[in-house]
């Protein structure tokens with residue numbers, strides 16, 4: 001609030017310059033904090049007034065791009081989405097996301113996460129290439145079918161879940177919550193026919209069954225994606241596939257021609273909203 | 276392009292144990308791993324010790340090495356670990372089959388997660404484990420004799 005006195009908070013920030021430092025160390029900065037200031041604002045204050053060499057990653061400032069994940073007072077959080085006074089009194093530790101290599105200061109190397117993500121074919125897989133490349137109609141999905149995967153689409157690939165996951169802490173090859181959630185998101189999309197393609201990787205020794213439901217991913221996810229839930233549903237489908245008990249499903253058809261945007265007669269009414 | 280030097284920031288075992296201020300399920304996870312490793316260790320020692328009988332060494336008979344109260348307590352701890360690991364394991368099997376985690380929902384703040392949906396199952400399993408542990412304690416203390 002304008003005119004309101006600022007409170008001093010000590011920021012204990014992890015620093016690491018690969019060209020100079022053998023190991024990361026902690027540097028302390030005192031930041032005047034006002035109500036409503038985010039951790040990202042605090043870092044900007046440090047960069048503008050105290051040490052211009054501090055490095056971190058951010059872009060949107062509004063919890064959308066997923067760039068500013070950090071370890072704040074020991075918890076993986078988004079710096080732009082977290083108000084300093086909500087989590088700190090006089091001291092705040094700011095570190096890079098664990099379970100990722102540090103490139104510099106607060107910048108984690110997210111590339112391994114994206115490689116794992118890519119290995120699970122995180123896109124709609126269909127055989128009708130011609131139709132895909134030159135669309136002649138639209139897919140129809142009922143609200144129920146949409147709700148099967150909608151929650152998992154809100155993922156912003158920030159990596160907080162990967163940083164909180166205790167399994168990833170000891171098994172670097174574990175695919176991790178974000179990629180596995182993405183696999184489940186596409187598997188449960190009625191337009192998709194790629195479940196078989198993802199099965200081998202998702203069911204591999206470092207795949208879904210490495211998760212033992214510590215639930216940390218769902219605790220720290222800033223978008224309510226609930227990766228722990230997605231992974232359990234993924235495991236269920238892998239078990240059903242293994243036992244040949246899964247219901248066979250063909251990717252849904254496209255609708256052609258005018259007037260077909262109307263709801264189809266044989267589609268059930270939408271369910272009551274879940275929230 | 277020159278390779279950029281990076282610092283490995285993997286948490287290792289601290290990632291399991293350094294879980295202060297986390298959710299209940301994380302503690303259940305740590306305990307599940309620790310009890311699993313404990314039971315495995317006991318199993319290896321058990322195989323080794325019983326194997327010694329081939330050489331005519333009986334470490335567990337009255338008056339020999341293992342006939343001490345401390346090992347009795349140790350045995351009870353193995354039983355406690357087993358009771359926890361088995362009952363928590365049943366919860367995990369159910370959860371991993373998609374039971375008790377709920378369906379996907381629309382995420383609206385404040386977010387609800389599957390953890391709260393399965394929490395009653397966790398509580399029931401822990402109560403059952405407590406009953407088994409208490410019944411086992413009764414037996415180990417020799418109260419049934």
Ligand code: SF4
Pocket residue numbers: 154155156157158159160161162177178181217220221222223224225226227
């Ligand atoms: S699941 Fe949540 S925590 Fe994980 S990457 Fe996506 S938005 Fe971030």
Ligand code: FES
Pocket residue numbers: 058059060061062063064065066067068069078079080081
């Ligand atoms: S800056 Fe985009 S999520 Fe924080």
